[in-house]
Each structure stands twice: as C-alpha cells, then as structure tokens.
Amino acid sequence: MWESKVNIYNVFELRSRTLCYFGVGAINKIKDIASALKKEGRKKIIVVTDEVVYKVTGAWDVIEPALKENGIEWVMYTGVQPNPTVEQIDEATKMGKEIGAEAVIGIGGGSPIDTAKGVAILLEYTDKNATELYEQTFIPERAKPVIAINTTHGTGTEVDRFAVASILTKEYKPALAYDCIYPVYAIDDPALMVSLPHNQTKFTSIDAVNHVTEAATTLAASPYSILLARETIRLISRYLPEALAHPDNLVARYYLLYASTIAGISFDNGLLHYTHALEHPLSAVKPELPHGLGLAMLLPAVVKHIYPAVPEVLADIYEPIVPGLKGIPGEAEKIASGIEKWLFNLGITEKLSDFGFTKNDIPKLVELATTTPSLDLLLSLAPVKATKEVIREIYEDSLNPMS
Structure with missing residues (x-):
C-alpha cells in the first residue's frame, strides 16, 4: 500500500x-x-x-x-x-x-x-x-x-x-x-x-481527474491529497457517463460537482505537475483548444511516465477505471492504455495530431513549458525529474493514440 x-x-x-x-x-x-x-x-x-x-x-x-x-x-x-x-x-x-x-x-x-x-x-x-x-x-x-x-x-x-x-x-x-x-x-x-453542454460536461470533469492525478503524485502530496484523489476518480468514473446520457440528472451533477470541489481542495494542498504544465503551452498556442481536452490528450502519456515512481498511489486511485493493478512499476503501459480506453469510451478520442500539432511543434512546446512563468514550479514538483527529454517524450506519446 x-x-x-x-x-x-x-x-x-x-x-x-x-x-x-x-x-x-x-x-x-x-x-x-x-x-x-x-x-x-x-x-x-x-x-x-x-x-x-x-x-x-x-x-x-x-x-x-x-x-x-x-x-x-x-x-x-x-x-x-x-x-x-x-x-x-x-x-x-x-x-x-x-x-x-x-x-x-x-x-x-x-x-x-x-x-x-x-x-x-x-x-x-x-x-x-x-x-x-x-x-x-x-x-x-x-x-x-x-x-x-x-x-x-x-x-x-x-x-x-x-x-x-x-x-x-x-x-x-x-x-x-x-x-x-x-x-x-x-x-x-x-x-x-444542467445546461452545461455535452463536451463541457466531459472536459471539465476530466480537468478534475487531472487535478487529483497530479495532486496525489507531486513531491508535496500527502495522505489528504491522495484520499481526495481516490474519491474524486471513483465519483467521476461512476457519474460522468450518467450525466452525459441524462444531462438533467441532478444526482449525477451533484456528485460530479462534489468530485470537482474536493479535487480543487486536493490540488490546493498537493499542487500540480506535468499535465497542467504541459497543457498550458498547448492552449496558449491554440486558444481555441479547451483546457480539459488538452489535459485529456496528455493524461495517458503523463501517467505512463510517472507510474514507475508512484505505482502504489496510481494503482489505488485509478482502481475504478483500470481495475486489478498491483502497484508495481512494470504496469505503466497497462494503466496508460486503460486510461486512454476509458477516455475513448467517453467519446474523448482526440490526440494532439487531431488538433494540428505535429512533431515539428514539439521543440517549441518544450521551450514554452520550461520558460513560461510559474510552470517551472509545477515541473519541479513532478515525481520524475522534468528534463526537457521527458517533456519531449510525453508530447510525442500524446500525438497519436497509444493503441
């Protein structure tokens, strides 16, 4: 554990x-x-x-x-x-x-x-x-x-x-x-x-998932941020499909909102790292890109790269989405593919290439991630040292589907 x-x-x-x-x-x-x-x-x-x-x-x-x-x-x-x-x-x-x-x-x-x-x-x-x-x-x-x-x-x-x-x-x-x-x-x-559009219902909920994925695995993470992460992912995995199918379901909206709120508290305490630091350059370069969608594009690759450093935490909090993980470093590909499959099942199938990004854009994105004010602090909290090489690999792994 x-x-x-x-x-x-x-x-x-x-x-x-x-x-x-x-x-x-x-x-x-x-x-x-x-x-x-x-x-x-x-x-x-x-x-x-x-x-x-x-x-x-x-x-x-x-x-x-x-x-x-x-x-x-x-x-x-x-x-x-x-x-x-x-x-x-x-x-x-x-x-x-x-x-x-x-x-x-x-x-x-x-x-x-x-x-x-x-x-x-x-x-x-x-x-x-x-x-x-x-x-x-x-x-x-x-x-x-x-x-x-x-x-x-x-x-x-x-x-x-x-x-x-x-x-x-x-x-x-x-x-x-x-x-x-x-x-x-x-x-x-x-x-x-209840009037939140279909895509915003998806993308904002995925924002909350990213908040806790990061807050539970930063160098500043605590049992509190991890506990909130676990409950956030459980609630979103359960109630997001219901809200997408029945937008006026107040019970589903209630628990998605509760999940979002405790996720906000989780990262207010545990802070953030890779996914947000790498998404900000994406929507800075392309302001039309919804923040939550940018995060969804990056999430599987980020988890893949950090999993060997924090496998016990990620296996625990992602149990509702990728069940049966043992919390050992060798499962990085398995959890990343499982998260991507879950996103695809929700209808979030876009990757960076679908939004016009190519391999030629990656050096610029890496530069923005490492020079934009405040993002260096987030990257310094990552459980795996945020070198330019690691950042480049995450962007490259996010260009296209993993499978």
Missing part, C-alpha cells in the same frame, strides 16, 4: 479558506452573501462573466434581486472567453475602477472566476496591469473580496488560491497561486449545471 511510502517527516499544509455553499438550491445563499457585503459597507461591485453563462444557468435571476434588495450597485463585464487573456482582465479592471468596486463576483467556470481573481488583485494594486501580474513582476498580498458563483464541475477554482490567464503576445499561459485570491464565498449549486 502507498501509505508505507509516505514521508511522515514531510510537514504539509491542510488548506481550506473559502466558505462554500454546496447543494441544490445553494444559489439562494447569494441573499446572505449580499447582506454580508452590505454590512461590511461594500455597496459597489463588479460582476465578471461571459455573454451567456450568467443568463442561461438562471444564476442571474437570483443574484440580481439579491443585489438590488441590499442596495448594491454593480457594473457587469461579459467579455470573458475560454482561456481568458490579460487584456480581458485589464478591461474588466478598468470598469471596476470606474465604479469604485469594493468586491468582485465571478459567475461561470474557471475562465470567469479566474478573471475575477485577477481583477480583485488589480483593484488593490491600481498602478499595475494584468501582464505585470501574470509575469510575476510583483507579488500581491491583498485583493478585493471574491465571490465565486461556479457553473461547471471541473476547475475547483471556487475553493482554491489559483488563477490562470494567457499572455497571447508571448504565447504564455502562466498560473497564479496567492492566498489573497481565495474566494471569501463560493456557491456550488448542481442545478446551475
């Missing part, structure tokens, strides 16, 4: 900073949140979302009356797109400054909430811009309060200290990790997710 391999002298952090309201009907807790903002004297806010999600989910039907009832004035930025950019953060920040926003509400999945986190920092550091923030030319210690209204079951950003944005001019997609951007409040209501 992997327990015997845990370094008991590794002092780790147990993190949980966000008050998250979870369950069907949780959106109604926005009334309590708005009341709390009023009591704190925060009567001007900026809402950060995209053109569709705040309406189609029904979230705004509850949020707007709550804000009005508490005399809270707002301005709304709806320009967030998948794989958000520093330009979008700057645009939203400008609107927030004009109204004198004292808090930020993000409505949506990872893109709007991550954008909201960037805005929350820049409303405090008014002489800085988003490029400076994501190039890490300064280290923020404060931000306006963030309220995360989550509408997908994948990112975990509603309960963690991470945010991501792209700097398109440099083809960078760095990540932030600051305590000041933990959302003060979060709402996880499965009823907001």
Whole structure:
C-alpha cells in the first residue's frame, strides 16, 4: 500500500479558506452573501462573466434581486472567453475602477472566476496591469473580496488560491497561486449545471481527474491529497457517463460537482505537475483548444511516465477505471492504455495530431513549458525529474493514440 511510502517527516499544509455553499438550491445563499457585503459597507461591485453563462444557468435571476434588495450597485463585464487573456482582465479592471468596486463576483467556470481573481488583485494594486501580474513582476498580498458563483464541475477554482490567464503576445499561459485570491464565498449549486453542454460536461470533469492525478503524485502530496484523489476518480468514473446520457440528472451533477470541489481542495494542498504544465503551452498556442481536452490528450502519456515512481498511489486511485493493478512499476503501459480506453469510451478520442500539432511543434512546446512563468514550479514538483527529454517524450506519446 502507498501509505508505507509516505514521508511522515514531510510537514504539509491542510488548506481550506473559502466558505462554500454546496447543494441544490445553494444559489439562494447569494441573499446572505449580499447582506454580508452590505454590512461590511461594500455597496459597489463588479460582476465578471461571459455573454451567456450568467443568463442561461438562471444564476442571474437570483443574484440580481439579491443585489438590488441590499442596495448594491454593480457594473457587469461579459467579455470573458475560454482561456481568458490579460487584456480581458485589464478591461474588466478598468470598469471596476470606474465604479469604485469594493468586491468582485465571478459567475461561470474557471475562465470567469479566474478573471475575477485577477481583477480583485488589480483593484488593490491600481498602478499595475494584468501582464505585470501574470509575469510575476510583483507579488500581491491583498485583493478585493471574491465571490465565486461556479457553473461547471471541473476547475475547483471556487475553493482554491489559483488563477490562470494567457499572455497571447508571448504565447504564455502562466498560473497564479496567492492566498489573497481565495474566494471569501463560493456557491456550488448542481442545478446551475444542467445546461452545461455535452463536451463541457466531459472536459471539465476530466480537468478534475487531472487535478487529483497530479495532486496525489507531486513531491508535496500527502495522505489528504491522495484520499481526495481516490474519491474524486471513483465519483467521476461512476457519474460522468450518467450525466452525459441524462444531462438533467441532478444526482449525477451533484456528485460530479462534489468530485470537482474536493479535487480543487486536493490540488490546493498537493499542487500540480506535468499535465497542467504541459497543457498550458498547448492552449496558449491554440486558444481555441479547451483546457480539459488538452489535459485529456496528455493524461495517458503523463501517467505512463510517472507510474514507475508512484505505482502504489496510481494503482489505488485509478482502481475504478483500470481495475486489478498491483502497484508495481512494470504496469505503466497497462494503466496508460486503460486510461486512454476509458477516455475513448467517453467519446474523448482526440490526440494532439487531431488538433494540428505535429512533431515539428514539439521543440517549441518544450521551450514554452520550461520558460513560461510559474510552470517551472509545477515541473519541479513532478515525481520524475522534468528534463526537457521527458517533456519531449510525453508530447510525442500524446500525438497519436497509444493503441
């Protein structure tokens, strides 16, 4: 068992900073949140979302009356797109400054909430811009309060200290990790997710699978991050097919959302390594590539390469997907093929070559993975040393199906 391999002298952090309201009907807790903002004297806010999600989910039907009832004035930025950019953060920040926003509400999945986190920092550091923030030319210690209204079951950003944005001019997609951007409040209501499109249902759930695969196997992993990983994969393997077949099944949405949330807590504690560090260059170069799909393309190859270093952990947490593993190094090909088969059965059959990547692109991707700000930290936590050769091999193994 992997327990015997845990370094008991590794002092780790147990993190949980966000008050998250979870369950069907949780959106109604926005009334309590708005009341709390009023009591704190925060009567001007900026809402950060995209053109569709705040309406189609029904979230705004509850949020707007709550804000009005508490005399809270707002301005709304709806320009967030998948794989958000520093330009979008700057645009939203400008609107927030004009109204004198004292808090930020993000409505949506990872893109709007991550954008909201960037805005929350820049409303405090008014002489800085988003490029400076994501190039890490300064280290923020404060931000306006963030309220995360989550509408997908994948990112975990509603309960963690991470945010991501792209700097398109440099083809960078760095990540932030600051305590000041933990959302003060979060709402996880499965009823907001029944309208989630088929592909987003798949891709966001695979994002959660990757979060825990990495969090359970980093050099910072702990029994806590591994425990959460085990339950995350069990729940997703059970309920994702049901949600794909019956999108309005609230039980399936509930458990996928719960899996996503505990996956967010898992990697908030255990951190990440290869899959996210190698995916960020993919969607930085091709912003139209969904983050979760990029992760799915890489996952089998990443597991193949790290399995010999952490076979007990991966055999344990992947038991629901690839049963019967003994947790010995020689099973690397078996688990990688099993994960790929599971993804294919879900209809996620794309590999890097299907998205236009070729072997000629790999040197550039390797360079971006090793030079983009913040990704070096992720790679330093991998259970197998992240040399350029290993990174190249993972990209090459991800170009086409393994079998």
